Amino acid sequence: MSYLLNPEVIINQIINGLTIGGIYALMALGYTLVYGILFMINFAHGEIFMFGSFGGFAALTYFVNSGFADAHPGFSIIIAFLVAMIISSVLGALLERIAYRPLRNAPRLAPLISAIGASIFLQNVMMLIIKARMQVYPDIIPEKFIEIGGVSISYFQIFIILGSIFLMVGLYLFIQKTKTGKAMRAVAEDREAASLMGIDVNRIILTTFVIGSALAGAAGVMVGIYYTQINHMMGFIPGIKAFTAAVLGGIGNVAGAMLGGFFLGLAEAFGVLFMPAEYKDVIAFGLLVLVLIFRPRGILGEVVSERT
Amino acid sequence: MSQGQPLLDIQDIHTYYGNIHALKGLSLVVNEGEIVTLIGSNGAGKSTMLKTVSGVLKSREGRISFAGTRIDNLAPHKIVRIGISQVPEGRKIFSHLTITENLEMGAFVRNDTSRIRTDNEGVFDLFPRLKDRQQQIAGTLSGGEQQMLAIARALMARPRLLLLDEPSMGLAPLLVEAIFDTIIRINREGTTTLLVEQNALMAFQIATRGYVIQTGRIVLEDRTENLSENEMVQNLYLGVDME
Numbered sequence: 001m002s003y004l005l006n007p008e009v010i011i012n013q014i015i016n017g018l019t020i021g022g023i024y025a026l027m028a029l030g031y032t033l034v035y036g037i038l039f040m041i042n043f044a045h046g047e048i049f050m051f052g053s054f055g056g057f058a059a060l061t062y063f064v065n066s067g068f069a070d071a072h073p074g075f076s077i078i079i080a081f082l083v084a085m086i087i088s089s090v091l092g093a094l095l096e097r098i099a100y101r102p103l104r105n106a107p108r109l110a111p112l113i114s115a116i117g118a119s120i121f122l123q124n125v126m127m128l129i130i131k132a133r134m135q136v137y138p139d140i141i142p143e144k145f146i147e148i149g150g151v152s153i154s155y156f157q158i159f160i161i162l163g164s165i166f167l168m169v170g171l172y173l174f175i176q177k178t179k180t181g182k183a184m185r186a187v188a189e190d191r192e193a194a195s196l197m198g199i200d201v202n203r204i205i206l207t208t209f210v211i212g213s214a215l216a217g218a219a220g221v222m223v224g225i226y227y228t229q230i231n232h233m234m235g236f237i238p239g240i241k242a243f244t245a246a247v248l249g250g251i252g253n254v255a256g257a258m259l260g261g262f263f264l265g266l267a268e269a270f271g272v273l274f275m276p277a278e279y280k281d282v283i284a285f286g287l288l289v290l291v292l293i294f295r296p297r298g299i300l301g302e303v304v305s306e307r308t
Numbered sequence: 309m310s311q312g313q314p315l316l317d318i319q320d321i322h323t324y325y326g327n328i329h330a331l332k333g334l335s336l337v338v339n340e341g342e343i344v345t346l347i348g349s350n351g352a353g354k355s356t357m358l359k360t361v362s363g364v365l366k367s368r369e370g371r372i373s374f375a376g377t378r379i380d381n382l383a384p385h386k387i388v389r390i391g392i393s394q395v396p397e398g399r400k401i402f403s404h405l406t407i408t409e410n411l412e413m414g415a416f417v418r419n420d421t422s423r424i425r426t427d428n429e430g431v432f433d434l435f436p437r438l439k440d441r442q443q444q445i446a447g448t449l450s451g452g453e454q455q456m457l458a459i460a461r462a463l464m465a466r467p468r469l470l471l472l473d474e475p476s477m478g479l480a481p482l483l484v485e486a487i488f489d490t491i492i493r494i495n496r497e498g499t500t501t502l503l504v505e506q507n508a509l510m511a512f513q514i515a516t517r518g519y520v521i522q523t524g525r526i527v528l529e530d531r532t533e534n535l536s537e538n539e540m541v542q543n544l545y546l547g548v549d550m551e
């Protein structure tokens with residue numbers, strides 16, 4: 001076990017953990033934003049992520065085949081992200097309108113069942129589109145590494161870590177500084193009082209779904225670039241892990257979801273040093289069980305806790 | 309205060325909670341420029357009436373008009389847009405937001421940035437205690453300060469009609485007096501006011517006309533000086549206060 005003390009190994013695992021953690025964090029934000037405002041777990045969030053990943057895949061494939069990507073690789077990637085985020089946003093908005101809004105005042109189990117139904121439906125739609133075959137992301141970012149003191153970090157990783165942090169800072173500023181962001185917080189705290197301020201509560205809820213979904217779409221492209229292979233089932237495990245991250249950070253708590261994502265990513269990266277890689281998923285679900293038993297409000301605690 | 313045109317005209321509304329018939333044909337008029345008070349004991353239907361006016365609850369029958377147009381089918385946020393703001397029962401301030409952010413939410417329907425800033429100064433004039441605490445999280449304010457914030461927040465929408473649901477509740481007498489003085493000041497500056505109260509003694513001092521509600525119906529309506537003389541009102545709503 002002496003290699004565990006090797007600083008290069010440690011730094012490497014930190015980088016790996018931050019990469020995957022950033023992706024979890026982006027997805028966890030979607031769960032937490034929706035929960036914060038509706039007290040509902042959007043179990044179709046993994047499929048929103050999956051559709052975004054395929055949207056980015058379609059855009060990148062098109063750019064590579066048309067030769068556009070050779071001339072403008074950076075631009076192609078940005079467009080692919082935008083396409084993914086738009087597709088995921090539209091899907092999130094549709095889900096809210098069709099699957100959740102009609103059940104807004106129904107017992108809490110109803111929207112949950114609706115979400116699971118939507119999730120299965122969306123998986124099957126994508127399965128039909130891709131004929132159940134694994135798709136391979138075109139490699140557009142060159143698989144290069146930078147060496148820093150014996151540690152090699154891939155361009156992908158730097159890109160994902162910086163990209164996820166960039167989006168999270170953007171989200172944070174949006175929620176804290178803009179009028180719509182403040183209205184989101186007001187609606188999360190008290191829907192009726194918010195409506196008495198002239199806030200269109202339905203519009204804010206829709207906006208919340210759109211934003212959370214866009215972040216999931218971006219995460220979908222990151223996963224595609226990082227792991228290269230995608231399929232219609234790809235949303236399931238990351239979905240549950242991101243949910244775990246959201247619970248870890250205290251569901252409903254935006255900063256908590258970010259922290260929870262990175263924490264889970266790091267826990268997995270270091271966990272595989274101690275156990276066979278096949279058991280990696282056990283770490284996330286073990287943590288979920290432990291947190292739910294011992295600290296159900298998460299590390300930072302639920303911010304919106306007045307109403308149940 | 310001279311009486312103008314009817315600004316709020318409530319005719320025969322019936323509001324239900326499931327099967328519970330909470331408002332049973334209630335009618336009430338507030339004229340432009342007035343302070344009107346609605347008094348009644350616990351559970352009489354006062355808050356239900358204000359919620360129905362604000363569109364949070366829908367009446368099954370009857371009609372509500374504001375400045376001549378029907379509003380009983382509008383969503384709550386649209387009712388704020390046309391000029392009705394409510395200070396709800398129990399304040400309902402956004403406790404995780406700062407004072408400044410609460411006031412910004414009050415002005416949510418407006419886009420006239422420079423006049424919003426002037427009005428912000430205006431409400432700080434009314435409630436200097438809020439000015440010193442602008443960046444404080446609203447949940448940490450005292451009960452009285454929270455009531456001030458709730459009123460200030462509603463004023464930020466520049467309403468033509470202000471609905472107040474028991475603003476004196478839970479406040480020390482001195483503070484109640486200060487709040488009521490402010491209501492008079494707001495009214496003099498042109499805001500028509502409908503004041504819901506259990507504290508009839510105070511309410512009658514500032515309102516020109518009053519209504520008495522019992523189990524979802526208006527049972528009395530008169531100028532407040534006449535209501536103060538009314539035996540039933542004295543027994544039911546003033547007796548406790550004068551003990």
Ligand SMILES: Nc1ncnc2c1ncn2[C@@H]1O[C@H](COP(=O)(O)OP(=O)(O)OP(=O)(O)O)[C@@H](O)[C@H]1O
Pocket residue numbers: 325328330348349350351352353354355356357397506
């Ligand atoms: N959410 C609700 N569900 C069912 N019944 C309700 C609900 N809210 C109020 N009621 C009932 O409607 C009636 C009127 O209540 P309302 O809150 O309007 O009274 P109020 O006059 O404002 O009383 P208070 O002075 O105590 O605030 C009461 O009988 C109350 O029990």
Ligand SMILES: [Mg+2]
Pocket residue numbers: 354355356397473
């Ligand atoms: Mg009440």
